[in-house]
Amino acid sequence: MGVKLRVPLRTQRASMECWYVAAYMVAQYRMEGPRLGLPDKWVPNWGIQPSDIARLAKAEGLKPIVLPPGNLTESQLETLLRTKGPLWCAGNWDGVGHAVVLTGVERGMVYINDPNPAKGTRVETVDWFNKKLFRWPDSLMYKAP
Numbered sequence: 001m002g003v004k005l006r007v008p009l010r011t012q013r014a015s016m017e018c019w020y021v022a023a024y025m026v027a028q029y030r031m032e033g034p035r036l037g038l039p040d041k042w043v044p045n046w047g048i049q050p051s052d053i054a055r056l057a058k059a060e061g062l063k064p065i066v067l068p069p070g071n072l073t074e075s076q077l078e079t080l081l082r083t084k085g086p087l088w089c090a091g092n093w094d095g096v097g098h099a100v101v102l103t104g105v106e107r108g109m110v111y112i113n114d115p116n117p118a119k120g121t122r123v124e125t126v127d128w129f130n131k132k133l134f135r136w137p138d139s140l141m142y143k144a145p
Contacts, residue, residue, distance in 0.1 A: 002106025003078050005029065007086045011117040019053075019090070021115035022099035023060045026088045026143050053090065053138040062088060062141040071130040077105040084142035086113075091132040091139065094119075102129070 007029045012021045057064065065080065065087070072080075080087060087102040093114070104111030110129045112122045133139060 001078070002104065003081045004104035004106065004111055005081060005086050007101060007103045007113055009113045009121055010115060011120070012115040018115045019056065019099040022088050022101050022113075023056060023062065025101045025113055025115070026062065026086050026141075027060055029086050030143050030145055050134075050136055050138070053141075057138055057141055060143065062143055064138045065140040065142065067133075067135060067140060072126075072133075074105055074108060074126050077102070077110065077126065077129075080142070081105060085145070086142070088141040089129075089139065090134045090136075091129075092134065093132050097134075 007025055010021050010025050010028070012018050056062065063084075065084070068076070081102065081104065088099060089102050089112075090097065090099050092098070093100055094116075098114075098116070100115070101113040102110060103113050105126065108126055109123050110126055112124060112129075114120060114122050
């Protein structure tokens with residue numbers, strides 16, 4: 001069946017703010033307004049480390065999703081999107097650590113809002129998504145309604 005959520009695409013202006021813009025897109029799906037983020041990381045255009053993700057989650061009200069031991073199936077991704085909304089995802093998407101927003105899944109493909117202005121809205125395979133997603137706590141998060 002599949003699902004595609006209408007999540008506003010936003011792009012990063014600086015090279016190291018994908019984590020912030022991805023959190024902004026997830027939060028904006030639920031409610032318009034300014035975001036708190038992590039000013040100590042965003043202002044100087046610093047990326048974040050895995051240890052910073054818990055602080056970001058707390059500041060933005062993001063909740064982690066516990067990953068299963070194996071790959072996420074298309075059905076699992078669809079259920080997550082239907083019940084949790086768009087997902088903040090940290091992974092090695094294009095050869096470097098990067099944050100994107102999962103907005104849909106259908107017929108073996110995932111739909112992603114990528115804050116990288118060169119990428120934008122992208123469609124990739126579920127297999128690709130599983131290979132690229134980091135397997136650490138807080139690498140997949142949602143904002144509760």
